[in-house]
Amino acid sequence: MSVQETGGISRRRALAALGGAGSALAASGVAGCGRRRPARPERPNILVAIADDWSWPHAGVAGTPGIATPNFDRVGQEGALFTNAFVSAASCTPSRAALLTGRYHWELEQGANLWGTLPAKFPTYTDVLAEAGYHVGHCRKGWGPGNIKAGGREHNPAGPWNVNVRHFFATRRRKAPFCLWFGSNDPHRRYRLGSGIAAGLDPDKVAIPSWLPRSETVKIDLCDYYGEVQRFDRDLGRLLELLEDMGELDNTILVVTSDNGMPFPRSKATCYDSGTHVPLAIRWPKAIKAGTVIDSFVSLCDIAPTFYELLEIDMPDGVSGNSLLPLFGRNKDERVDRSFVVTGRERHTCSQEKTLDGYPMRAIRTNGYLYIKNYEPQRWPAGSPPGYSDVDRSPTKRYMLERRTTPNVKDLFRLAFGRRPAEELYDLRTDPDQLHNVADQPVYDNAQKRLSRKLTDMLKQTGDPRAFGEGEVFDRYAYYMIKAIHQ
Ligand SMILES: [Ca+2]
Known part of the structure; x- marks a missing residue:
């Protein structure tokens, strides 16, 4: 049976699922959603x-x-x-x-x-x-x-x-x-x-x-x-x-x-x-x-x-x-x-020990490469230990933390929770999952320089404080960790 054939029943079912008490209200013909012939705006x-x-x-x-x-x-x-x-x-x-x-x-x-x-x-x-x-x-x-x-x-x-x-x-x-x-x-x-x-x-x-x-x-x-x-x-x-x-x-x-x-x-x-x-x-x-x-x-x-x-x-x-x-x-x-896109991040959770600092990154992604610039590599990308709070609590996280020294977890733990160098480069032709950083390898020298330049140009065009050495402003903004109503 198609949606059209079910007529008002499907709407009531949909409203009930999306609106809690919707079924009773829809059945009672609440204005707006209960009209049989809704206006069709131009x-x-x-x-x-x-x-x-x-x-x-x-x-x-x-x-x-x-x-x-x-x-x-x-x-x-x-x-x-x-x-x-x-x-x-x-x-x-x-x-x-x-x-x-x-x-x-x-x-x-x-x-x-x-x-x-x-x-x-x-x-x-x-x-x-x-x-x-x-x-x-x-x-x-x-x-x-x-x-x-x-x-x-x-x-x-x-x-x-x-x-x-x-x-x-x-x-x-x-x-x-x-x-x-x-x-x-x-x-x-x-x-x-x-x-x-x-x-x-x-x-x-x-x-x-x-x-x-x-x-x-x-x-x-x-x-x-x-x-x-x-x-x-x-x-x-x-x-x-x-x-x-x-x-x-x-x-x-x-x-x-x-x-x-x-x-x-x-x-x-x-x-x-x-x-x-x-x-x-x-x-x-x-x-x-x-x-x-x-x-x-x-x-x-x-x-x-x-x-x-x-x-x-x-x-x-x-x-x-x-x-x-x-x-x-x-x-x-x-x-x-449209051969590339840029992404980044500033403060996620308040994850760096005893400070409001975030973990600033910018990245450029093309078909062939992912290049990442880590502006403060002495900080912790997943949040500082022992909590690593920029990674949501989960059974997977707990599993990795508890087994961080075991052979099948050790390297993955370092990749997910360890510190990272100032620059990362991944060759997506051979490494689509972005696990092997090839930054600073001579054979990638040209690609790294080209991507770094392209990223910086783009950030400057969009007025990114990080591209002008003024990125600490992001670390000073308030962290409104309050219960937000209707967020
Ligand atoms: Ca989200």
Whole structure:
């Protein structure tokens, strides 16, 4: 039975899943979501569905065995699937700030850090669309964690908070196009141990990445992670069903992505692909042909300028990202070099012993190489021992800490938790998992110099304080480790 055939039943089911008490409210015909013939606004809607800590390639459409993401796959197959999408920072708050503003996190002052704030002088696309008359809001996790008011904002930069999707649509003004940020908390830790296997995942089909130890503990942990990815995908399916039933799916620019990579050692909060390379699919039949696969390098900073161009809205000053529209086959723009992407990080958790220092890094990723610059190599990239707090607590982390001197863990422990040199270079033709640093090897001299120069040029163009020797400003910003309401 198709969604269309199920009529209002599917909508009630979807609302119930997305909105707690939604089934009873939908059945009682709550205004907005209960209309039989919803108004179809001329201007397209915007929906960003963002997972929390989900790495590429952990999706069915990416060919990873053992995981099923039919709804993400559908969005990619009915629109564009990006195989080289990267975040600005592999850390919740600055990554989300970059997506929302179209600027790299190092351009956002206190917005560069986890538990920072996003100054109101940096407009988000949600600010701009609210000004343009859109019904704007977010559900679950918006921008954050951090302090909203310290930046001079009245509500979350992802839009005013809604208790659920039903509430968001119930408060929509008739005919107003909407701009919804649906921020899942999946697959962020903590996980219920064994929940992945309980949900039907088969640990024997899960491949352990080469930077993690081969053990049952890690396999079970990965199953729990996959299980939460699949839960995000089910929520996405309910959103699709709801929009379809409202008759608004094809008039909605739908973006599905993640804020950073998987919460495992040498992954989240690093500049390796496992931290920065994320799934991205965009569906909008009016501009994107079904089945489009885009291998060009894109940054999530490119999302906001894409919205501005698609909606023909003037872009705020200072946006560094580039609209993705030319990649969809329109308005070819040869000025944008999409053969590389830049990423970085500043303070993640407050992880350096007795200081507010972060672990500053910048990186450039091309098809052939990953080059990383570590500005303060005497600090600890995963946080100082014994806690290594820039790595989320997990069974895998505990396993590695407890066995750090054993033969099968020793080298991986050093890679994940040890200090790193000022420069790292990985030759992806022979080392796609980025385990063997070839920086300073004579044969790579030219490549290293070229990438270092290109990275520095890009950072200078975007006014990065680190590129001008003024990066300590990031270490001085406040760390608002408070309980944030409606983050
Ligand atoms: Ca995250």
